[in-house]
Amino acid sequence: xxYRIMIEGTVQGVGFRPFIYQLASQFKLSGTVHNGVQGVEIxxxxxxxxxxxxxxxxxxxxxxxxxxxTLEVAQIESRxxxxxxxxKSDNSGEKTARIPPDVSICSECEKELFDPSSRRxxxxxxxxxxxxxxxxIIYDLPYDRVNTSMKFFKMCKACEEEYTNPLDRxxxxxxxxxxxxxxxxxxxxxxxxxxxxxxxxxxxxELLSEGKIIAVKGVGGYHLMCDATNEEAxxxxxxxxxxxxxxxxxxxxxxxxxxxxxEISTHEEELLSSKERxxxxxxxxxxxxxxxxxxxxxxxxxxxxxxxxxxxxxxLQCPLVATSANVTDEPICTNLEDLxxxxxxxxxxxxxxxxxxxxxxxxxxMVVGEQEVILRRARGYAPVSIKLPFTLKHHVLAMGANQKSxxxxxxxxxxxxxxxxxxxxxxxxxxxxxxxxKTLERMYGFQADVIVHDKHPYYExxxxxxxxxxxxxxxxxxxxxxxxxxxxxxxxxxGKVFGVAFDGTGYGDDGNLWxxxxxxxxxxxxxxxxxxxxxxxxxxxxxxxxxxxVAFSILFDLYGEEALAMQNPTTKAxxxxxxxxxxxxxxxxxxxxxxxxxxxxxxxxASLLGICQVxxxxxxxxxxxxxxxxxxxxxxxxxxxxxxxxxxxxMIEALLTEPNASVAVSKFFHTLVxxxxxxxxxxxxxxxxxxxVFQNRVLLALVYxxxxxxxxxxxxxxxxxxxxxxxxxxxxxx
Ligand code: ZN
Ligand code: ZN
Ligand code: FE
Numbered sequence: 001x002x003y004r005i006m007i008e009g010t011v012q013g014v015g016f017r018p019f020i021y022q023l024a025s026q027f028k029l030s031g032t033v034h035n036g037v038q039g040v041e042i043x044x045x046x047x048x049x050x051x052x053x054x055x056x057x058x059x060x061x062x063x064x065x066x067x068x069x070t071l072e073v074a075q076i077e078s079r080x081x082x083x084x085x086x087x088k089s090d091n092s093g094e095k096t097a098r099i100p101p102d103v104s105i106c107s108e109c110e111k112e113l114f115d116p117s118s119r120r121x122x123x124x125x126x127x128x129x130x131x132x133x134x135x136x137i138i139y140d141l142p143y144d145r146v147n148t149s150m151k152f153f154k155m156c157k158a159c160e161e162e163y164t165n166p167l168d169r170x171x172x173x174x175x176x177x178x179x180x181x182x183x184x185x186x187x188x189x190x191x192x193x194x195x196x197x198x199x200x201x202x203x204x205x206e207l208l209s210e211g212k213i214i215a216v217k218g219v220g221g222y223h224l225m226c227d228a229t230n231e232e233a234x235x236x237x238x239x240x241x242x243x244x245x246x247x248x249x250x251x252x253x254x255x256x257x258x259x260x261x262x263e264i265s266t267h268e269e270e271l272l273s274s275k276e277r278x279x280x281x282x283x284x285x286x287x288x289x290x291x292x293x294x295x296x297x298x299x300x301x302x303x304x305x306x307x308x309x310x311x312x313x314x315x316l317q318c319p320l321v322a323t324s325a326n327v328t329d330e331p332i333c334t335n336l337e338d339l340x341x342x343x344x345x346x347x348x349x350x351x352x353x354x355x356x357x358x359x360x361x362x363x364x365x366m367v368v369g370e371q372e373v374i375l376r377r378a379r380g381y382a383p384v385s386i387k388l389p390f391t392l393k394h395h396v397l398a399m400g401a402n403q404k405s406x407x408x409x410x411x412x413x414x415x416x417x418x419x420x421x422x423x424x425x426x427x428x429x430x431x432x433x434x435x436x437x438k439t440l441e442r443m444y445g446f447q448a449d450v451i452v453h454d455k456h457p458y459y460e461x462x463x464x465x466x467x468x469x470x471x472x473x474x475x476x477x478x479x480x481x482x483x484x485x486x487x488x489x490x491x492x493x494x495g496k497v498f499g500v501a502f503d504g505t506g507y508g509d510d511g512n513l514w515x516x517x518x519x520x521x522x523x524x525x526x527x528x529x530x531x532x533x534x535x536x537x538x539x540x541x542x543x544x545x546x547x548x549x550v551a552f553s554i555l556f557d558l559y560g561e562e563a564l565a566m567q568n569p570t571t572k573a574x575x576x577x578x579x580x581x582x583x584x585x586x587x588x589x590x591x592x593x594x595x596x597x598x599x600x601x602x603x604x605x606a607s608l609l610g611i612c613q614v615x616x617x618x619x620x621x622x623x624x625x626x627x628x629x630x631x632x633x634x635x636x637x638x639x640x641x642x643x644x645x646x647x648x649x650x651m652i653e654a655l656l657t658e659p660n661a662s663v664a665v666s667k668f669f670h671t672l673v674x675x676x677x678x679x680x681x682x683x684x685x686x687x688x689x690x691x692x693v694f695q696n697r698v699l700l701a702l703v704y705x706x707x708x709x710x711x712x713x714x715x716x717x718x719x720x721x722x723x724x725x726x727x728x729x730x731x732x733x734x
């Protein structure tokens with residue numbers, strides 16, 4: 001009898017076909033296997049019993065990078081095969097196969113890299129079927145060499161032999177190459193001139209040791225790298241990049257070196273050495289150069305994930321600052337032309353000639369208690385396919401939000417979420433955003449009939465949705481509802497949930513800037529149960545960067561004009577004239593939108609306690625508050641909860657009389673947890689948390705302590721990077 005086995009999931013570019021080939025030879029089965037646009041198709045002629053053993057073996061012995069969503073068997077017309085063969089890819093039909101993410105170097109390739117007897121000894125682009133670049137080099141599906149930027153390299157004889165031998169570890173490893181035939185390195189100075197050196201890597205390492213800043217082309221873009229033990233080099237990088245305090249990530253040679261810099265739990269160690277190798281934010285172990293993360297006792301570490309990084313760190317033997325190379329507000333640089341915009345920032349660039357087709361930042365993860373929280377989902381994870389709890393009625397394109405944007409496409413019961421694209425604050429970033437949309441559409445042959453966007457009329461994503469809508473249907477979804485929906489999608493929740501969205505700002509149904517929202521949600525819609533009492537954001541967008549403006553506005557709410565005469569860190573952060581101007585703006589409501597944002601409440605508290613007046617990066621005030629939290633301090637401040645409104649002014653009043661900042665901060669955190677407890681108390685529904693404020697590890701840990709059953713998304717970010725997924729789900733309700 002002959003059977004067709006259709007397998008969907010992560011089954012392309014992961015050594016799946018040779019795995020099937022080897023399995024079939026072992027079972028002495030005849031037939032074929034090939035990649036289709038929907039996954040892998042196997043035809044075998046065998047008995048029913050043999051089929052049973054064969055399919056069981058497939059699911060049990062999967063290659064390391066693969067996973068199966070569905071495996072369907074159908075009996076077809078009997079055919080005779082003389083042997084088992086791997087056939088060419090099939091490009092017809094609807095494309096639903098997955099784009100495989102980029103994977104870090106595997107242990108076998110690492111061994112060969114440092115083995116003088118290997119023909120790829122020291123080759124910075126060594127790879128095999130079980131590791132290496134994928135998404136970042138793909139133009140189109142299916143994932144074959146001709147559809148990647150490796151098509152420009154003609155394989156040498158030795159590589160071709162490995163590539164065509166189903167029993168070789170490099171069988172159909174699309175980025176295969178060697179010293180003879182593959183990509184090569186080049187070192188250039190800041191104006192693009194070749195730097196002569198007998199060996200490029202030795203020269204690079206020498207320059208790094210001298211404190212030079214080097215732009216290094218990696219997987220999804222360039223990093224700016226410098227010696228992480230050299231305070232002067234770090235400060236030079238901060239100055240040149242005009243990035244005064246935002247923490248830098250540090251690449252370490254191995255787990256041992258990671259332990260010298262950070263306190264690392266078993267869970268964090270697993271993440272650090274996982275095949276995705278994200279940046280993991282861990283507790284620091286002093287001392288280390290203060291320039292890495294000024295005033296913050298946590299540090300973002302990651303392990304080398306390419307042979308090139310491994311070689312550099314092996315020679316250098318010390319940690320490296322490795323931060324994405326990009327112009328402020330622009331996407332990550334992926335080619336020399338982009339990089340030239342950073343002339344003056346880097347001293348040299350370590351370049352190679354394998355094109356980056358799809359830019360992709362490093363992913364960022366943290367562990368809070370038992371929970372893994374992904375803060376940026378990109379290299380190693382993205383693009384990701386998420387199975388939805390329902391079947392969609394339409395082909396949906398979701399535009400995401402405006403900050404930390406991602407986009408998603410949805411069809412049938414799956415959603416594909418793009419990697420982190422970034423903030424849409426510049427023309428360059430909007431272009432990059434559009435490119436990401438087109439890439440996903442092209443690769444999946446996807447055409448949307450519904451486009452979903454955020455309710456905010458001025459988000460670039462909203463404007464783009466309106467520009468490209470054509471004859472398609474346009475729908476808008478409230479920002480915080482989308483936040484809660486994103487968790488419901490990931491956790492496959494059905495029925496009603498109690499959602500808590502603690503966020504920066506999102507456009508509300510009443511036109512105000514929401515962000516301290518308690519809502520009962522299902523897929524049909526939501527009811528806003530409670531929210532933080534509105535306060536004014538003096539200066540609109542400016543207030544988002546200046547905690548002092550929010551704090552001052554709240555002081556006016558409490559004390560009116562008398563606030564002008566008060567002596568505290570907030571009032572001291574303004575001049576006489578500014579104080580007056582802000583009072584008038586507050587009184588008349590001039591450029592002072594109303595907000596219920598918990599994120600802004602964090603800012604206000606940070607300003608009142610003299611911790612932060614003007615932020616140099618998003619989320620800074622929250623991180624600084626974390627530093628002051630003391631878990632030995634108990635108690636919370638009073639607040640009033642009436643008719644769906646939480647009046648937090650009593651808390652501010654009490655906080656102003658507290659001489660010890662650590663006490664004030666700790667009680668502030670406890671008060672937020674108490675607010676959740678009070679509003680949630682009458683509801684017997686699952687508790688769902690989302691919004692950027694839950695990136696705060698202290699708050700999240702406290703909420704979990706109180707409500708161990710609470711749910712936050714683990715596979716997608718709780719910040720606006722998860723919004724696109726939530727928007728996809730909106731299709732069900734409409
Ligand atoms: Zn490998
Ligand atoms: Zn070769
Ligand atoms: Fe948000």
